[in-house]
Amino acid sequence: MAKRVLVAYASRAGSTAEVAERIGETLRGLEFNVDVKNVKKVTSIAQYDSIIIGSAIRMFKLLPETIKFANRFKEELKNKIVAYFIVCLTMQEDTEKSRIQAQAYLKPLLEIKEPISIGLFGGKMDYSKLSFIWRILFKGKVPEGDFRDWESITDWSNKLSERLLNE
Numbered sequence: 343m344a345k346r347v348l349v350a351y352a353s354r355a356g357s358t359a360e361v362a363e364r365i366g367e368t369l370r371g372l373e374f375n376v377d378v379k380n381v382k383k384v385t386s387i388a389q390y391d392s393i394i395i396g397s398a399i400r401m402f403k404l405l406p407e408t409i410k411f412a413n414r415f416k417e418e419l420k421n422k423i424v425a426y427f428i429v430c431l432t433m434q435e436d437t438e439k440s441r442i443q444a445q446a447y448l449k450p451l452l453e454i455k456e457p458i459s460i461g462l463f464g465g466k467m468d469y470s471k472l473s474f475i476w477r478i479l480f481k482g483k484v485p486e487g488d489f490r491d492w493e494s495i496t497d498w499s500n501k502l503s504e505r506l507l508n509e
């Protein structure tokens with residue numbers, strides 16, 4: 343049984359942080375002992391049975407601190423139960439094609455450790471949080487809006503909890 347859980351996330355504009363919090367809240371409600379932390383603030387993973395690593399996607403890649411985190415704790419992760427999730431606009435619509443594309447972003451993490459579960463979630467685009475340059479580049483090409491599907495995030499967390507209890 344893997345009851346001590348760390349949800350470690352990387353986020354730029356805050357939407358992935360909020361998804362990480364929702365996953366944490368859901369697991370807490372199921373009697374798991376959960377910490378939710380930015381990957382940059384994690385100094386040790388020794389006290390956890392399972393690590394859920396989540397990242398926003400920018401320019402077709404995981405945020406760099408996500409991969410740094412996984413590499414920093416590579417040896418310890420071998421003995422932990424691991425799950426991954428990403429938050430991105432590719433998953434604005436949940437289709438077979440978008441899933442294949444989004445899953446490819448996870449390659450650097452998959453090379454480090456096989457997870458027991460992968461969550462692929464739609465993200466949020468808020469132009470007011472972008473720098474002037476990105477706003478100009480994205481305007482008219484990248485849709486603004488919140489595409490996070492909270493039901494699917496909660497559903498994934500519930501299914502993950504069952505897997506964790508069986509580990």
Ligand SMILES: Cc1cc2nc3c(=O)[nH]c(=O)nc-3n(C[C@H](O)[C@H](O)[C@H](O)COP(=O)(O)O)c2cc1C
Binds near residue numbers: 352358432472
């Ligand atoms: C500069 C920039 C680049 C992005 N590049 C991608 C991308 O390549 N693929 C994708 O699916 N989403 C991309 N997105 C969308 C983000 O993944 C999405 O907005 C996510 O919710 C951001 O998470 P955050 O709020 O935690 O930073 C990009 C967003 C920004 C602002």
